[in-house]
Amino acid sequence: MIRKANLTIAHNEKIAKSTFLMHLLSEESTLDIQPGQFIHIKIGQDHTHMLRRPISIADVDHSNQIIKIIFKTVGEGTGYLSKQKTGDKIDALLPCGSSYPIDKLTMKHALLIGGGIGVPPLYYLAKQLVNRGVSVTSILGFQTASQVFFEEEFQALGKVYIATNDGSYGYSGFVTDIYQAIQPSFDYYFSCGPTPMLKGVTKELEDKPGYISLEERMGCGVGACFACVLPSRDGGYKKICQHGPVFDANEVILA
Known part of the structure; x- marks a missing residue:
């Protein structure tokens, strides 16, 4: 509540x-x-x-x-x-908002994919998964080397791969480029970041089970003002602040 x-x-x-x-x-x-x-x-x-x-x-x-x-x-x-x-x-x-439903999922290995300010919530998630005995691989994307943070913190929890858009640190390119390069095995993926990144991730992993969390400007933050809605695949709309920000990867349509 x-x-x-x-x-x-x-x-x-x-x-x-x-x-x-x-x-x-x-x-x-x-x-x-x-x-x-x-x-x-x-x-x-x-x-x-x-x-x-x-x-x-x-x-x-x-x-x-x-x-x-x-x-x-x-x-x-x-x-x-x-x-x-x-x-x-x-x-x-x-x-x-909603949370990643890890209490309802059975898994041995999870893949976390974050971009920019979408990285922070994945750290708390990674800690909770590791506490449950789940092996974690993290792919984190940033625009440039000066914006990289929490690499060591994620490394303490599992394998970590860093991508920068300009190639100034880690892999050069996007998080999806790293995924294509390493082809990690996992039971579920969890992703958070800007919408263009999430569109790329869900397209790349369209046949894999996973959950995404959207970054969005909000008005009231409690579902009353309809300022942060997006279409769902059932034909209706979802309020990111109330029904999200976490959704099943196949639940919503990313504009």
Whole structure:
């Protein structure tokens, strides 16, 4: 159930170009937060920024009630967030959206495919899978070397392959190029990233079972405003903030 929380910033650090890692201390239990969900953050204390910002949850330290998020500064809102200090308060709605349904799946090996700011939620997912005895292979894509982050963290959990669009680090090209090159074996794949990447991934793996998580601008974040809908294969529409952001790879139509 979504709740409003007053979180305290415990840590805020730049970890790559325009990319920040923030630790948020919760006064309430974090045990209900699942991999793939996001928090909806209010920017500032006034009405300058009317819409909240949806940010994926990168990790959760349940014993200390710390929620970790990774975000990229792309505008005034995230720019404001990047400048906040330890001890500052964050008004957030959480946990929002659907999660990767790993409790319902039986697997021995999982393939994770992330691009850019779609990488963070896959880290929390990878940790949960490894804790369940699942072997994890991760393919992570970034635009350039200066934007690469969390490579060592993923390496601690399994095999990791990095692609950069300009070839400045790792493989040159896209995540689908790495997939074609290594042809990994897996039972399910899980992917998160920009829509063009997800379209490429689902096309490349169209005969494989998997789940995707969409990055999307949102209005209310709770399914009331219809600002983040996309067509589903059953002929209707899905709200990314409420029915997603995680979907079965064959459930929705990517525009």
